[in-house]
Amino acid sequence: MGATLTYTEVELIQGLLARDEKIFTYLYDHYSPALYGVALKVVGEEAAAGDVLQEVFVKIWRNIDRYDASKGRLFTWMLNITRNTAIDSLRSKNHKLDQRVQDVNSVALMYEPQLAVHLSVDHLGLSKVIERLQKDQRIIIDMAYFKGHTQEEIAKSLEIPLGTVKTRMRNAIIQLRTLLKQL
């Protein structure tokens, strides 16, 4: 992201703490596609993902004073809020009604190359990376990150020992890291 940013993370955080609307707009412009992408991947449906995104930015705005830089970068913090909000939304009663529809959608979305419109990653990036990521490694990342499954659930679902789940995850990330470097 570096090159296009005109604010440093510290400036962003200070601006938010100072209730600076311009900073908030900037934050939205630069981070909403990534956060919306995560929300969409989790909930699998545009209207619900939009609701999640809106809620996420209100949370960021409200809770910026609780951001702890020692635990990770601002973007990581925002991603965590997004993922948790989206998974909460997915699990909330509001979405139980059309759970099945979402599941179908998310399965369809899972391996469907999407248009990535973000800054430094060209729109072919996703399909390139996803294609090269081995299927079982893709699945483990998807299940853990986007579907919020615990390692027990993953072990059960993939029919592998619990101890193997972490090793698989590590291998998946190592492969992912290699692929991301090639972009």
Add this chain to the structure above:
Amino acid sequence: MDVQRYISSGILESYVFGMLPETEQTEVEKLVSQYPDVKAALDLLQQDKERFVQLYAVAPPTGIKNRLTEIIRQENTEDGNKLLPEELRAPMNGAKHNGHQVPGKKKPDIEKETPIKYLATPKSSSDRLWKYLTAAIVVLLIGSVVMNFFFFQKSTDYKSRYKSLIATKEKLDAEKEHQALTSSKETTAIPVDPDPLSNPDFKWTQLQGGGAYAGKSVSVGWNAQTQAVYLQAKIMPLPPAGKQFQLWAIVNKKLVDAGVFDTGAELTQELQHMKAVAVAQGFAITLEKKGGSTEPSMNQVCMSAKVTK
């Protein structure tokens, strides 16, 4: 602690991608604060994740940005804040706990967040309406399928019951017809000739036996108008086995079959209905094989008589 081994165990990856249970998360966070190498590895993984999720980046629908700007603007004034739904107002003091926790939740920060309900956007509320409509339609469809099945069963049931009714009716009709036929035989045979013995239309001819049949007698009543013929085997022996007596009408010196008849003690007073005879100058009786013959056996004539004019 063997830091390198810990780093290569995969626990940090699992932590970053949010699949660890709460206890293991806390443990990771503790070690991260203790070991700079672990912290460095974690930072790298978080950057991997940041790059990874950006692969999924999608431009959000327009309109969300304007709503958000409105929300934070209104929030900045006290009046504006009061205009918002309660759950969206700026937090006054102390944060409530978020309803339920997500396994793999990463930061304690998030747990402290003020719960914020969805902002009902026009899109999502119309979506909800559609959801309910869809649900209602699905329910109706299922209901209709069930009803179809039910009524189909019923109609099949009615069909089979209808068929069995038809069958019963046909059977009854057949029986009725049969009865009508038999009764018509009886009614046309006897009621037409209520009492041939006292009916003046019947001419009664007494046939007296000769030779082997001397003393035997049969009377034959013939109604020339209705062509009906009755026979009374007054005094006649039983025929030999396999034989039967047969009545013939004498027409122009030829014998015309008028049917076979039975004899015996019980039948002496019985009127036996014979075949119709149109013209007859007289009657004759022969002994024939059982069931009668088409041609009379002229050597077996038992008796004969002319019809009196």
